[in-house]
Amino acid sequence: MIRRILIANRGEIACRVMRTAKRMGIECVAVYSEPDRKCKHVQMADKAYLIGPAQSTKSYLDMNKILSVCIDAKVDAVHPGYGFLSENSKFMDLLDQNGIKFIGPKKRAINDLGDKINSKKLAGNAGVNLIPGYIGEVSENREEILKIAHQIGYPVMIKPSAGGGGKGMRIAYTDDEIIENFRLSKQEAASSFGDDRILLEKYIEEPRHIEINVLGDSHGNVIYLPERECSIQRRNQKVLEEAPSPFIDEETRKMMGKQAVQLAKAVDYESAGTVEFMVDKYRKFYFLEMNTRLQVEHPITEMITGIDLVEEMINVANGKKLSYTQDQVKIKGHAVESRVYAEDPFRGFLPSIGHLIKYREPSHPNIRIDTGVREGDEISMHYDPLISKTITWAENRQGAIDLMKTALDTYVIRGLGHNIPFCRDVLRQPAFVSGKYSTKFIPLTYPDGFHPSPLSQGAKTDLASIIAAMKEVTDSFALQKPEKFVPFVIKAFDEFYAIQQNEKGQKTILKIDTEGNGIGEETVLQEVKINWNNTDPLISGEVGGKTHHVQFFGHTATGYQLFSKGQSINVDILNAHQFEFQKWMPKASDAHSQKEALAPMPGSVISVAVQPGQKVEVGQELCVLEAMKMRNIIRSEKKGVVKVVSCSAGQSVQVDQVLFEYE
Incomplete structure (x- = not known):
C-alpha cells in the first residue's frame, strides 16, 4: 500500500499530483533545485529535499540523487509527472531494485512505446492506422536523408525518436530545409533527451491533432476516454486545447478509441497514457505517437469525465482495478484549456523572464487553475515558461469559451511578458469559434506575427x-x-x-x-x-x-x-x-539602429556561425540561442559585413544584448 510518495518533478505538475495524493491521505515528498528553493511545490510538500543546481542534468534528471532521497525519506512510490524522468526505464530499474514503486506504466510499455520508431512498428502490428513514412532511424548522411525525403515526398516531418512535447520537431519543404532542420533537430534531441536519433515521415497538411487518453490496470482492463482537440499549436507546442473535439463524431471517436485500446493491450499497458493521432479533413486518422505518462493537458479530460487521472494512476500502482468500465465513461459538458506561458507574443513568442510582481488568479466554480507559482515567484530561463494551465468547464462549448474569456480577462499577471493577449485573441477568431481549424491555425490566422484583432x-x-x-x-x-x-x-x-x-x-x-x-x-x-x-x-x-x-x-x-x-x-x-x-504633437518613432544584431530573448549561445570581417546576406545564420529548452537560429536582418562578434558559445545573454555589430 502506498502511504508516502515522492514527486520527481517541479512546478504545476508537482503541485497537481500532491493535491490528489494528499486528498487520498498519502504523504508527499518533494525534490527541488537551488532556484526552486521557495517554489510552491516545495511549500506544499510534507518534506522537501534539495537535489542540486539549476541545470536539470544535475538535479531533476539525476537519478541517483533522487533515488538517494527516496531511500532517505522511506517512500513507497515515485510519481514522475511528465518530462524529466517520466519515461526513463533506467530510473524505473533503480526504483525496482530498491523496492520502490513507479507510478506509471511498466518498463516494457515505456521502452516499446516511448521510442517513436519502435512504437510505429508496434502500432502497425496492432492494427493501428499509420502515417506514410520511413520506419527506422535515419543517419546523418546527406545523400541518405535526401533519398528518404524524396521517397516520402515533401513536406516531410523531422522528429526525434525519443522525447515528446514537440521539442526538436521541424518541417521541411525543400532539400536545403531538410538538411538544415535535420541538423538542428538532432542537436536539440541530444540536448533535451540525451538521444539524437531522428525519424522522417510524411507531413499531413492541414491536419487536426487529436488525442485519446487511455487507462489500464494490472488485471487486463483498458479503457479509453473522450478525445482532446489539441490542434492550436506553435512550434508543435500546444497552446489551447478543448474536449471533446468540435470535429470528431461519435463513430470516429469509437474507432479511434478502439485502436488506442488495441495498442495499449499489445503491451499490457497499465496506468494512464495518451495515444496521439493526426486526423485529416475527411476524419481519416493516423497514429502519431504514444506518450507513456500523464499528459500536460489532462485536466480537460478530467473536467468532462469527472475522472481523476492521478488518483487512477495511484490506485493502479496499488494493484487495484480501474474505478470505471468503458460503459461508465460519459461526456459531460465541454472544457477548454489555455496554457499561460511567460513569453511575449508581440516579439515572436520569445521567452520572458522575471518576477511575478503581482499575481491574481481568476475565481469561479467552473474555472480551474493548475499552477506551480505564487505572487513574488521568479520565472527563470532554466525551465519551461509555463505559468499555469487555465481550464474552464460549462454545459456546452460556447459556455466554456465565454467563461475562458472571463478567466483570461480577470487573470492579473505583472512583472513579465505573457501570452494571455494571444490566448484571448484566439477565442475571438471565426475559425476557432466555428470549430473549423487545423494545426495550421496560428500561421494562417497570424501570417505576419501576432497582432490582436481590432475590437468592435x-x-x-x-x-x-x-x-x-x-x-x-x-x-x-x-x-x-x-x-x-x-x-x-x-x-x-x-x-x-x-x-x-x-x-x-x-x-x-x-x-x-x-x-x-x-x-x-x-x-x-x-x-x-x-x-x-x-x-x-x-x-x-x-x-x-x-x-x-x-x-x-x-x-x-x-x-x-x-x-x-x-x-x-x-x-x-x-x-x-x-x-x-x-493634434500638433509628433508621434514617437519606432526607428532603431540597423548596425547591431540584438538578442531577442534571454538564453545561452549554443554556436556562433560568423566571424569579424565576414560578409553576410539577409537571412544568413549568425548564431543559435537556446532558451527554455528551445533552440532558435538568429539570422541577419541586413546585408553587410560583420564588424564585431560580441558573443561566444556557452555564453549567457540577456534580452536586447548586442550580439553582433555591422560595419
Missing part, C-alpha cells in the same frame, strides 16, 4: 463608457473636486470620444475626429456601474447590464494604462485645450 465599435464604446466612470472615481480622490461637470475627451485606440452633457443634464458620448467633428450619432451614456478604488488592478463593471472586465496597470500623467479583452490600451483624458493641441 460597440466594445470600444463600452470601454470608453467604463473609462468615463473611472474618471469619476479618480476625481473623487482629488484634493480639489470639481464643483460641476466639465466636458472632456477620451483618447483610446487612437480614437477620440467626447463626453458631454445635453440640455437635459444627461451625460452623452460621441465619437469625434481630430478636429472635433462628430462621427456617427451622439448617444446618452448608458448606465455604468464599476467596482474600483482608483488603484485596484481589476475593474469589473457593467455597461447597460453587460459585464466587462478591465485591468488597471497604472495612472499616467494624462490618463491610464489598461488591459481589456487581450489588448493593452493607453488612455488619455483630455480637456478642451489639451484636445486642441494634441
Whole structure:
C-alpha cells in the first residue's frame, strides 16, 4: 500500500499530483533545485529535499540523487509527472531494485512505446492506422536523408525518436530545409533527451491533432476516454486545447478509441497514457505517437469525465482495478484549456523572464487553475515558461469559451511578458469559434506575427463608457473636486470620444475626429456601474447590464494604462485645450539602429556561425540561442559585413544584448 510518495518533478505538475495524493491521505515528498528553493511545490510538500543546481542534468534528471532521497525519506512510490524522468526505464530499474514503486506504466510499455520508431512498428502490428513514412532511424548522411525525403515526398516531418512535447520537431519543404532542420533537430534531441536519433515521415497538411487518453490496470482492463482537440499549436507546442473535439463524431471517436485500446493491450499497458493521432479533413486518422505518462493537458479530460487521472494512476500502482468500465465513461459538458506561458507574443513568442510582481488568479466554480507559482515567484530561463494551465468547464462549448474569456480577462499577471493577449485573441477568431481549424491555425490566422484583432465599435464604446466612470472615481480622490461637470475627451485606440452633457443634464458620448467633428450619432451614456478604488488592478463593471472586465496597470500623467479583452490600451483624458493641441504633437518613432544584431530573448549561445570581417546576406545564420529548452537560429536582418562578434558559445545573454555589430 502506498502511504508516502515522492514527486520527481517541479512546478504545476508537482503541485497537481500532491493535491490528489494528499486528498487520498498519502504523504508527499518533494525534490527541488537551488532556484526552486521557495517554489510552491516545495511549500506544499510534507518534506522537501534539495537535489542540486539549476541545470536539470544535475538535479531533476539525476537519478541517483533522487533515488538517494527516496531511500532517505522511506517512500513507497515515485510519481514522475511528465518530462524529466517520466519515461526513463533506467530510473524505473533503480526504483525496482530498491523496492520502490513507479507510478506509471511498466518498463516494457515505456521502452516499446516511448521510442517513436519502435512504437510505429508496434502500432502497425496492432492494427493501428499509420502515417506514410520511413520506419527506422535515419543517419546523418546527406545523400541518405535526401533519398528518404524524396521517397516520402515533401513536406516531410523531422522528429526525434525519443522525447515528446514537440521539442526538436521541424518541417521541411525543400532539400536545403531538410538538411538544415535535420541538423538542428538532432542537436536539440541530444540536448533535451540525451538521444539524437531522428525519424522522417510524411507531413499531413492541414491536419487536426487529436488525442485519446487511455487507462489500464494490472488485471487486463483498458479503457479509453473522450478525445482532446489539441490542434492550436506553435512550434508543435500546444497552446489551447478543448474536449471533446468540435470535429470528431461519435463513430470516429469509437474507432479511434478502439485502436488506442488495441495498442495499449499489445503491451499490457497499465496506468494512464495518451495515444496521439493526426486526423485529416475527411476524419481519416493516423497514429502519431504514444506518450507513456500523464499528459500536460489532462485536466480537460478530467473536467468532462469527472475522472481523476492521478488518483487512477495511484490506485493502479496499488494493484487495484480501474474505478470505471468503458460503459461508465460519459461526456459531460465541454472544457477548454489555455496554457499561460511567460513569453511575449508581440516579439515572436520569445521567452520572458522575471518576477511575478503581482499575481491574481481568476475565481469561479467552473474555472480551474493548475499552477506551480505564487505572487513574488521568479520565472527563470532554466525551465519551461509555463505559468499555469487555465481550464474552464460549462454545459456546452460556447459556455466554456465565454467563461475562458472571463478567466483570461480577470487573470492579473505583472512583472513579465505573457501570452494571455494571444490566448484571448484566439477565442475571438471565426475559425476557432466555428470549430473549423487545423494545426495550421496560428500561421494562417497570424501570417505576419501576432497582432490582436481590432475590437468592435460597440466594445470600444463600452470601454470608453467604463473609462468615463473611472474618471469619476479618480476625481473623487482629488484634493480639489470639481464643483460641476466639465466636458472632456477620451483618447483610446487612437480614437477620440467626447463626453458631454445635453440640455437635459444627461451625460452623452460621441465619437469625434481630430478636429472635433462628430462621427456617427451622439448617444446618452448608458448606465455604468464599476467596482474600483482608483488603484485596484481589476475593474469589473457593467455597461447597460453587460459585464466587462478591465485591468488597471497604472495612472499616467494624462490618463491610464489598461488591459481589456487581450489588448493593452493607453488612455488619455483630455480637456478642451489639451484636445486642441494634441493634434500638433509628433508621434514617437519606432526607428532603431540597423548596425547591431540584438538578442531577442534571454538564453545561452549554443554556436556562433560568423566571424569579424565576414560578409553576410539577409537571412544568413549568425548564431543559435537556446532558451527554455528551445533552440532558435538568429539570422541577419541586413546585408553587410560583420564588424564585431560580441558573443561566444556557452555564453549567457540577456534580452536586447548586442550580439553582433555591422560595419
